[in-house]
Amino acid sequence: MSSYVNDVMAQCKNRNGHEPEFLQAVDEVLESLEPVFEQHPEYQKGAVLERLIEPERMMVFRVPWFDDEGTPRVNRGFRVQFNSALGPYKGGLRFHPSVNQSILKFLGFEQIFKNALTGLPIGGGKGGSDFDPKGKSDNEVMRFCQSFMSELFRHISADTDVPAGDIGVGGREVGYLFGQYKRLANVWTGILTGKAVGSGGSLIRTEATGYGVVYYTAEMLQANGQTFDGKRCLISGSGNVAQYTCEKLLDLGATPLSFSDSGGSIFDKDGIDREKLEFVKDLKNNRRGRISEYAEKFKGATYTEDKRGADVRSVWKNEATCAFPCATQNEISDKDAKHLIDGGVKIVIEGANMPTTPEGVEVFHKAKILYGPAKAANAGGVATSALEMAQNSQRVYWSSEEVDRRLKGIMANIHKASREAATKYVGDPNRYDAGANIAGFTQVADAMLVQGLC
Secondary structure, X not given: OXXXXXXXXXXXXXXXXXXXXXXXXXXXXXXXXHHHHHHOHHHHHOOHHHHHOOOOEEEEEEEEEEOOOOOEEEEEEEEEEEEOOOOOEEEEEEEOOOOOHHHHHHHHHHHHHHHHHOOOOOEEEEEEEOOOOOOOOXXXXXXXXXXXXXXXXXXXXXXXXXXXXXXXXXXXXXXXHHHHHHHHHOOOOXXXXXXXXXXXXXOOHHHHHHHHHHHHHHHHHHHOOOOOOOOEEEEOOOOHHHHHHHHHHHHOOOEEOEEEEOOEXXXXXXXXXXXXXXXXXXXXXXXXXXXXXXXXXXXXEEEEEOOOOOOOOHXXXXXXXXXEOOOOOOOEOHHHHHHHHHOOOOEEEOOOOOOEOHHHHHHHHHOOOEEEOHHHHOOHHHHHHHHHHHHHHHOOOOOHHHHHHHHHHHHHHHHHHHHHHHHHHOOOOOOHHHHHHHHHHHHHHHHHHHOOOO
């Protein structure tokens, strides 16, 4: 790295040494920006990096609520408003026991560039709580969401900060949060995205992240003279992103083979067809069961348990052509990456946020794997959230065909921008990770410079 980038990274580590996920995200971006500063010294002169790695604002707050036995419970809530150079802060809320400041800063930092890549006027933010909705009743989730929004509503508005869902925050949680915001603010406005269609939500929003991942992959394949025909695909996770990645892979002629959850993974050598996918949707979305039940239902499938704390994951030990990590951050280590390569995988596209460790990414680069980074490949969700914001502002609903058409166009544009930046600054059009970082960064940097020192 250049001395300037090294100095900024050292400063960041000094200030945030207790935040490993955030430092990993910053290091991954800064490492790819050296050729940009060689061509654009104005970015260094304007201290763009120093400003970019510091959130504009962070809120940490107490969230008290009663469980069904009447016992008081207390969780911690967060909102990180990272950068508003391009538009109002935009980023999801995550409810999960692992949530802390480091994870939310990493997600908010990634969101800056992901949102910039969409070409839509949205900045970067993230939020959430260490509350775990699993095993809670609907009334307990409602009481928590109402308490959480009772503080958060002071810091958000349709023109300031528009949250959405993320892990642990689906349609149920968004509905409760939106209802409480209306109650407190006495106004109907598009303050949250991912709402139910009858409450101002957009069609295709539920499917958008998974669909966008596959649309982006299709662009990468086409640019390299390939199609989905004959591609056998591993998918990790079994939530929203994994389910709709699977669905769109089926639409485009690929063969999905796997799902996973925190307990382990299933592998179906015969492929996951639409009937099997509907079983998984019901299992996870309605019955909230474990993916192991898939192997009990479909006898041709196998289930492998993942031991807690293990440094490899079973889902990546199977033979396939493509891999779609759609579970959580750092789920592919260097060992996992080597297992994927040994199993014949040639293409890795990230549906989750930062699912591959830096060591794993290095393994992919050395093996010349086609690698699609999360901030580009999974931007379809936030892109469709921005489309929901536009519909709310106009008081209209677009058809599913119209939203899907726009989503597909946005993903094609993200691919084009990433590939062009990689070609211009790195000399390799298939270095999509560097290209996505650079394309997103330059848009934000240019906006920050024209807005002065703020």
